[in-house]
Amino acid sequence: MNKILITLCFIALSLTASSQVVYSLDNIINLAKGQSPQAKQAETRKENRFWQYRFFRSNYNPQLALSGNLPAYSNQFIPVIQEDGSTQFRPVEQTNSSLALGLFQPIAPTGGSISVNTRASQFQDLVIDDTRWRSTIVDLTINQPIFAFNELKWDKKTEPIRYEESKRSFVEEMEFVSRTAVERFFDYLDAQVNYQIAEFNLSNNDTIYNIEKGRYNIGTTSEDKLLQVELQLLRSKQDLANAELDLQTSRLALRTFIGLNEDESFNLALPEDIPVFPVDEDLALQYAKDNRSDFIAFERRRIEADAQVAEAKGQRFQMNLNASFGLNSAGQSFDQSYQDGQTQQFANLTLNIPIVNWGRNEARMKTALANKQLTDYVIAQEEQNFEQEIITQVRQLDVLRQQIEISKKSDEVAQKRYEVAQNRYLIGKIDITNLNIALTEKDNARRSYINALRSYWLAYYDLRRLTLYDFSNNELLYTVDD
Numbered sequence: 001m002n003k004i005l006i007t008l009c010f011i012a013l014s015l016t017a018s019s020q021v022v023y024s025l026d027n028i029i030n031l032a033k034g035q036s037p038q039a040k041q042a043e044t045r046k047e048n049r050f051w052q053y054r055f056f057r058s059n060y061n062p063q064l065a066l067s068g069n070l071p072a073y074s075n076q077f078i079p080v081i082q083e084d085g086s087t088q089f090r091p092v093e094q095t096n097s098s099l100a101l102g103l104f105q106p107i108a109p110t111g112g113s114i115s116v117n118t119r120a121s122q123f124q125d126l127v128i129d130d131t132r133w134r135s136t137i138v139d140l141t142i143n144q145p146i147f148a149f150n151e152l153k154w155d156k157k158t159e160p161i162r163y164e165e166s167k168r169s170f171v172e173e174m175e176f177v178s179r180t181a182v183e184r185f186f187d188y189l190d191a192q193v194n195y196q197i198a199e200f201n202l203s204n205n206d207t208i209y210n211i212e213k214g215r216y217n218i219g220t221t222s223e224d225k226l227l228q229v230e231l232q233l234l235r236s237k238q239d240l241a242n243a244e245l246d247l248q249t250s251r252l253a254l255r256t257f258i259g260l261n262e263d264e265s266f267n268l269a270l271p272e273d274i275p276v277f278p279v280d281e282d283l284a285l286q287y288a289k290d291n292r293s294d295f296i297a298f299e300r301r302r303i304e305a306d307a308q309v310a311e312a313k314g315q316r317f318q319m320n321l322n323a324s325f326g327l328n329s330a331g332q333s334f335d336q337s338y339q340d341g342q343t344q345q346f347a348n349l350t351l352n353i354p355i356v357n358w359g360r361n362e363a364r365m366k367t368a369l370a371n372k373q374l375t376d377y378v379i380a381q382e383e384q385n386f387e388q389e390i391i392t393q394v395r396q397l398d399v400l401r402q403q404i405e406i407s408k409k410s411d412e413v414a415q416k417r418y419e420v421a422q423n424r425y426l427i428g429k430i431d432i433t434n435l436n437i438a439l440t441e442k443d444n445a446r447r448s449y450i451n452a453l454r455s456y457w458l459a460y461y462d463l464r465r466l467t468l469y470d471f472s473n474n475e476l477l478y479t480v481d482d
Helices: 002-018 025-035 037-058 151-217 223-258 281-291 293-314 360-426 432-467
Strands: 021-023 063-081 087-107 112-125 130-146 266-268 318-331 342-352
Touching (some): 021 025, 025 037, 025 151, 025 223, 037 151, 151 223, 151 266, 151 293, 151 360, 151 432, 223 432, 281 293, 281 360, 281 432, 293 360
Antiparallel strands (some): 063 087, 087 112, 130 318, 318 342
């Protein structure tokens, strides 16, 4: 009777499962990468970093700009100094406007700039009805800081590295999405297995209770044993209710993460197909150094520390050269202002050299040098941690693979032991206590096997994320052209 009931239970469970979609671990990971909010956030960050890099590149390109102001109107009394030195206030009603077109080109190696410009401005006195034009037909202007910090030069060293970091970080983020999907997958799988265990145990304990009740009625068992079985049955009902709640909660969490329709019902397939591949520690470490964003970030941070030292040096004193050469003219009309151009020249060298600043320059330099030294020490420590993390992950993967083999065998042995104990109980060879011990060991062995699978797949995707290399398929997860 017991075997028939258990068989019917499994048939019903199979019929229910057959009407549902069954997702593998790969299915869940692909769904997470394609439509999860976490993946969409990573995509958005990638696009944002791309446009930031485009903005940086534009700093080195020539800029053509049109500037000016609409006619400015003024009607007021203004002071006018007379020939005898006295001041008279005269009414003035006038308009003035200007327009300029300039081509600006930064000079990255020196930090200066060069520009070619043309300008025109108009002045109109409405009181005496007089109009004047002034034009800069063309001029060439150079602005060059001397001994100053060249931001363009240092940005050209760091920003391409930062952009490369962002592309690699995107691949790492997507691998982290995969890892999160593995966690959500096994959360639901744990709940699914616990529900199946609870459902089986309830059916089984109900059958045992009926058997024990029959034995009690004919006087072959004691009331104490019957009560013990009844208590076990009540606990099974409570376990099933808790398992069902956990199942619903974890299903909702998984569905929300991967963006599934709320009406879609699904089950998960046990990911027992474990890829077997050798992982050499030195090779894994080399892949991590070649591919990870963290490793090239070390170089960027060193350059940024050098830039801070250079900036501190450039702030000790300031010198700036401005020079321009061109043609300008003036007239009563716009056409006249662009005729008979006269030479226009301008040159100016400004400087600001502190004489007494109470050690500010020295303090600034010492701070920058100390920060650079600290950065070197921190990066050296992080490089060691970086290498240790890779080596630990490689060794852990081998151990976890062995644990899966052991836990799988334990699961099979515990299942077989329970079947033997159950048959012996039915013929009266063992009591209910020993049967419950076998049941508990069976359930624990099953859960241990699921946990071993979880640990392995998490470690597998951690290794992918840490190296950006798929050792199972022998392919890079990121290339420079990505």
